[in-house]
Amino acid sequence: MDGPGLYNYWIVMFLMLAGLYIVVASGNLIKKLVGLNVFQASVFLLYITMGKVDGGTAPIIAEGTTVYSNPLPHVLILTAIVVGVATTALGLALVVRINEAYGSIEEEELEEQEDPS
Amino acid sequence: MSHHFVIRIVAKLLIPFILLFGLYVQFHGDFGPGGGFQAGVIFASAFVLYALIYGVDKARQVLPDDVLRVGIALGVLLFGGTGVASMMLGANYLDYSPFAHDPAHGQHLGIFIVELGVGITVASVMATLFFLFAGRGDLDPSERE
Amino acid sequence: MVPQEGGRVIEAVVNVVLLFFMAATIFVIVRLRNLFAVVMMGGMYSLMAATIFVVLDAVDVAFTEAAVGAGISTVLMLGALALTKTEEKEGGRPQFLPLAVVAVTGAVLIYGTLDMPHYGDPNGPIHQHVAPTYLKDSIPKTTVPNVVTAVLASYRGYDTLGEVTVIFTAGVGVMVLLGAGRRRRRKDEAG
Numbered sequence: 001m002d003g004p005g006l007y008n009y010w011i012v013m014f015l016m017l018a019g020l021y022i023v024v025a026s027g028n029l030i031k032k033l034v035g036l037n038v039f040q041a042s043v044f045l046l047y048i049t050m051g052k053v054d055g056g057t058a059p060i061i062a063e064g065t066t067v068y069s070n071p072l073p074h075v076l077i078l079t080a081i082v083v084g085v086a087t088t089a090l091g092l093a094l095v096v097r098i099n100e101a102y103g104s105i106e107e108e109e110l111e112e113q114e115d116p117s
Numbered sequence: 118m119s120h121h122f123v124i125r126i127v128a129k130l131l132i133p134f135i136l137l138f139g140l141y142v143q144f145h146g147d148f149g150p151g152g153g154f155q156a157g158v159i160f161a162s163a164f165v166l167y168a169l170i171y172g173v174d175k176a177r178q179v180l181p182d183d184v185l186r187v188g189i190a191l192g193v194l195l196f197g198g199t200g201v202a203s204m205m206l207g208a209n210y211l212d213y214s215p216f217a218h219d220p221a222h223g224q225h226l227g228i229f230i231v232e233l234g235v236g237i238t239v240a241s242v243m244a245t246l247f248f249l250f251a252g253r254g255d256l257d258p259s260e261r262e
Numbered sequence: 263m264v265p266q267e268g269g270r271v272i273e274a275v276v277n278v279v280l281l282f283f284m285a286a287t288i289f290v291i292v293r294l295r296n297l298f299a300v301v302m303m304g305g306m307y308s309l310m311a312a313t314i315f316v317v318l319d320a321v322d323v324a325f326t327e328a329a330v331g332a333g334i335s336t337v338l339m340l341g342a343l344a345l346t347k348t349e350e351k352e353g354g355r356p357q358f359l360p361l362a363v364v365a366v367t368g369a370v371l372i373y374g375t376l377d378m379p380h381y382g383d384p385n386g387p388i389h390q391h392v393a394p395t396y397l398k399d400s401i402p403k404t405t406v407p408n409v410v411t412a413v414l415a416s417y418r419g420y421d422t423l424g425e426v427t428v429i430f431t432a433g434v435g436v437m438v439l440l441g442a443g444r445r446r447r448r449k450d451e452a453g
Contacts, residue, residue: 005380025360054382069319086432092342150321224404242433250341
């Protein structure tokens with residue numbers, strides 16, 4: 001069992017699952033969006049952890065260093081961060097409009113207004 | 118109200134440096150950490166600071182909505198247009214090799230232009246988002262459709 | 263190699279402390295009802311993630327996460343909070359189904375990591391195929407020392423084009439959702 005080399009991944013996965021729990025279990029829409037941001041940041045952490053090389057340095061070519069960390073996860077996560085903020089901005093705009101239309105941002109109150117049975 | 122005075126003066130001193138730092142990050146993204154996205158966000162945050170201190174209306178006068186709207190589209194156009202330009206010069210779409218006398222410098226020039234496009238769009242979109250969220254509270258409830 | 267060993271120990275300590283603080287932040291987010299505090303905790307989480315990115319040699323990513331996650335994202339959330347309520351409703355229902363879902367997902371994920379290479383292993387599969395060519399060819403083929411910028415703008419230029427389009431679409435989408443009424447106000451000011 002190669003446990004000790006994998007502890008970093010397990011800790012980051014715990015953070016991911018905690019973020020997922022916030023998204024699924026919150027009734028408040030803004031808390032859901034904060035949980036989504038937390039979840040996304042933890043996923044980025046997982047990918048960057050996978051790209052790290054022992055004894056390496058930042059992937060900027062300079063004199064005197066030979067070992068660099070893998071630049072490919074950095075590129076993918078850079079894109080993912082910006083897409084994440086785009087999603088958050090649209091989600092927040094929707095929450096603002098929902099609040100103006102229904103007067104509440106709690107899931108349970110919105111369900112009661114939509115379906116009073 | 119003296120602490121408001123302090124904040125206004127300090128912000129007025131800081132905003133040019135923030136803009137300069139944003140430009141530095143944009144154009145030195147080739148040699149150190151940086152690039153279009155970071156620079157765009159830093160550039161927009163200078164205008165966010167201005168809007169927080171002096172009010173969204175004054176910020177809208179400094180940075181009119183028309184300029185922002187043009188900026189949002191200009192960056193994407195610059196990026197896509199670079200690809201079309203390289204197609205017209207004979208290479209594949211988004212292959213920057215024919216832009217200069219040898220392929221390596223052509224790539225450098227292409228990367229420079231593309232990052233500039235990214236920076237312009239990101240800065241315009243972030244500023245627009247802030248103005249929309251901050252300006253919504255000033256509207257009458259009857260005006261919000 | 264004593265400086266190397268010392269550096270590695272400090273790196274591990276910084277990692278552990280930051281990860282502990284991040285876990286504590288998540289716990290606080292779950293328990294707090296004041297949404298202003300929740301949003302600020304979310305911004306702090308992004309800032310701590312950016313610090314860990316620096317420790318993991320991802321400087322470009324750290325820059326972007328700090329600027330975007332701890333900066334713009336928090337500002338937009340505060341702006342949305344000013345337009346809606348600032349406190350969560352009290353009295354949550356017992357959350358057994360979400361806990362079960364999260365536990366099952368966690369078990370599957372941990373089972374999936376058992377095949378992965380160790381943290382920092384330079385012989386892992388992801389360091390073998392394209393990454394060494396990017397690192398080797400960045401200066402000869404593009405004269406750009408920052409390999410992340412070279413890959414982002416040249417080798418994987420299509421992805422970046424798609425990303426700029428996503429940003430554009432988000433801006434347009436929020437303009438459609440929240441942009442009404444300004445046309446009328448401008449007419450009032452001009453007339």
